[in-house]
Amino acid sequence: MNKPFHAFCIASTQSGGGKTTVSLALMAALSARGLRVQAFKCGPDYIDPSFHRQATGLPSFNLDTWMMGKNGVRSQWARHASCADIAICEGVMGLFDARTPESLEGSTADCALTLGLPVLLVVQARGMAGSIAAVVRGFSQHHPGLNIAGVIANGVGSATHADLLRRALAHHGLPPLVAALPRNAEWTLPERQLGLVPAEEEARQQSWFRRLAEAVEKHVNWELLMDITAIPRPAPLKASIPSAPARGRLAVARDNAFCFYYEDNLERLRHAGWEITCFSPLEDTALPEGTRALYLGGGYPETFASRLESNEAMRNAILEFAKNGGEIFAECGGYMYLCKELALPDGTSRNMCGVIDGTARMGEKLRSLGYRETVMETEAPFGLRFTRIRGHEFHWSSIKLNRPYPPLYMVGGKDGSLSAEGVADGNVKAGYIHLYWGHENHDQPQTPQPRQGRVILLNGASSAGKSTLARTLHRLMEEDSMIFSMDDYLAMSRGRHENALDAVRETGLPFIESFHAAIAEAARKGALVIVDHVIGESARWIRDLLNRLSGIPCALIKVDCREDILLERERNRTDRTPDPAHAERQHGSIHQHFPHDFSIDTTEATPRECALELMGQLPPEFRATQE
Template identity: 35%
Template sequence: MTARGLIIGAPRSGSGKTTITIGLLRALARRGLTLRGAKSGPDYIDPGFHAAATGTPGLNLDSWAMHPELLRSLAAEAAHSADVLIIESAMGLFDGIPSDSGRSGAAADLARDFGIPVLLVLDVSGQSQTAAVVASGFAGFDPRVRIAGVVLNRVGSERHVRLAGEAIEKRGIRVVGAVPRDEAMQLPERHLGLVQAEEHAGISDHIDRLADAIENAIDLDAVLEIAAPVAIPSGSDGAALSPPGQRIAIARDAAFTFVYPHVAAHWRAAGAELVPFSPLADEAPAQDCDVCWLPGGYPELHAGKIASAARFKTGIADFARTRPVHGECGGYMVLGKALEDADGVTHEMLGLLGHSTSFAKRKMNLGYRRATLAHDCVLGGKGEVVRGHEFHYARVTQAGNDEPLASIADGQGREIGPSGGRRGHVSGSFFHAIARDETAR
């Protein structure tokens, strides 16, 4: 089975891509088709919504962070496991960073390199015929990126649809639907983006309502018609992150959630077993595991509960005496001495590393990162380079005296400096690892 593919793109964030993608995935799945959803770039929240809408695993496809061989391997696997593959663009369709050809991180790289057509979502609130200027600009910007259709979003009336739609179609671009303004379709957000799918009570019912709206507003037969067969050359998973151990104790609850689907899938495929535990339920990592992983998430929203979880704190300290413990972003914050929440209340954390962090003194850190490892650790050997991402508002208020875990540079190679900490078997940083950098070898 080889999927037909489509990229959902837009001029910018906030255009309604995620809502339309989720509703479209569920609406097409109702037809008995097998759907796979993917997200371009490093967003780890939207794949959860794609999975909830389809019942199949979510996926990230990141042309900057993933070596082209790994990118092809992941995309080909998704295409061969579904009837339809829908890739949701991050930010605007062409938004990435200056980089080598095809490795900007933009969804346009995937459209160009895999020959996948684009369904452009245009938020036309506050405009009508001007939407045709935007659509035609996208259609002519790069002849290798094919704009196969347009969905008008947040339309106000039939007249609004007619004015915008006719102007676009006069430019030779097909309009396949128009979605009305409806605040009930919006998904709640917090500081790192959407509130996660698993946190929604009745998420499936909400997705069904989105699908109902999409079925009424978009010509699904036209969507399937413009989707093109996906022909992706076979790749290799050689740049994937190796499992850090055979049995991996992994924190999993409302405070620890940010695990890239492709990372966990590769670990399992390589024979590792992921053994979940919940710090918020005061659970410790299983003592028969050989490594412990604290993912990112929202510990700042649960800092008091984590601080009072005595069994968790004792258990992970015992674990760290003899085996590796690693924390990413939120997990790194919990490994430190203290965490100040948004209300200015300081909570005692694990103290396995010497730093303290604050969410009250907020500073956004966002961007691709190349981390050169300063020591052998769960991410790789000393001197190896790992590509990934940072996105957090917390800041380090006390640096502590631990050895840095890595030196990091931004996506264009500009040095940022030391990152994270390492003490004994314990390591961590704000850096989310996505894949090994095979180009650095």
């Protein structure tokens, strides 16, 4: 596909900065221009994607480096972005807000780094002029490997205000102002305790999206936006998913009360052989004919408690389905709906399905929020195969069980402890955590599809041991592999330059781009490629290679060595002229921009020990080919 491709992340300085409104405005405006816009959402949110679908007419998919892993994010991106004209990924919280303050895992920044995406930073500009430069400079320099390509000022008061913001950024040599969006009360989306009111319930008319698109048209520098967001198109995934035998009809509760689902989860259930049919616990009086299993997702049963109670026919149908052995899996709001009653903050109670002997009690403040890692205590739902699985929990309610039930899973705590949670009562499984099973789980290694390329990228300073480690991996891994070494590549030049920076500066030849193009082409043709590189010398180099490798499984390895040992090795080199000053400089900076997956220290371990340690840490698609 030779059509131009554009993609970017929309990030913000903090939650509430206007990311969703800005994202919807750009999605709607670009769709109105006749472009196929594919939307994504960083993080575990299931509400924002429902608005994305209304703006673009296409399902929106989650990207989460903690729940999916980086290779899962790359696969998701390649699967859905490759057919689009433009892909827009709405961020989560602030740009660098992550699972923990010490890591980028789960953050917008981690997604952008993993995919090599340019970032448009949304800044709430009300009451601000020249200070925008300080804000943008701080975000731009916080992680130099990240490409903040442009700025969107939100809440701008006038054209004069927009001009002040534009000049401030230009004066300080910062990323340019791409858009200056005015304050407009009509653009505000209503919220409740778990975030935005879901699109299914809020039901914005298409006329609202048209007005939004028309309104932002004159406030965006479209030529600049398209110029700074042009990147290589991700190659579509070639691996086909084998068809599974038909399992029957899976009824999914989907209406205003139950609407929290990951599109990936539903897609995987289809691939597993289920015929998915949606129904409404609010409106329907019977389950779909021929239902073999029932999936009750999260949502707001407390908001619609009166209507759910009034629909006695559906409550009885679900109870009878459970008594007759029908499989039921319920999450969060669905778990509450299966209980005997739902107690509301005003002191009243509403009857629910009575499948689980317990009371769900709606609180007035947050009870649980965050990522969760679980170990199943029973078989996974719907015939899926996983034992360990990750997910997300977010609720204000609690459930008191009136009798003991076997737990559904063990949940890991921050202190390493495990707690038994959820209910596994024969054919009925329920818990608060929204599990993510959209990609094969880490405890189910899958043999790579024939000729599926993969890349092991070793980044480290001169004399850190990259080359020796690459050769040892090449020897120990059962599968044939190709080593791409920057040293060997430099030797092709007439001057036989001994470091990449000098070669690029002195010759002007495209050493880096052609080296990266060769790596990507070998991987796309099915090779396992081991790369010996000093890619951390430049954030631009990192972005270039990761863009070229979009959709290809990669393991990014930080190769480290204690400085005194590294300098001793450098002084003793015989394959080229020793350069301790160069090695010392690289030691202090080579990993600064590099978004590594894990690290190997070669200071004391032998090359074989380092290679075996690395092989033990590789993702399943790499480990499947080892001795």
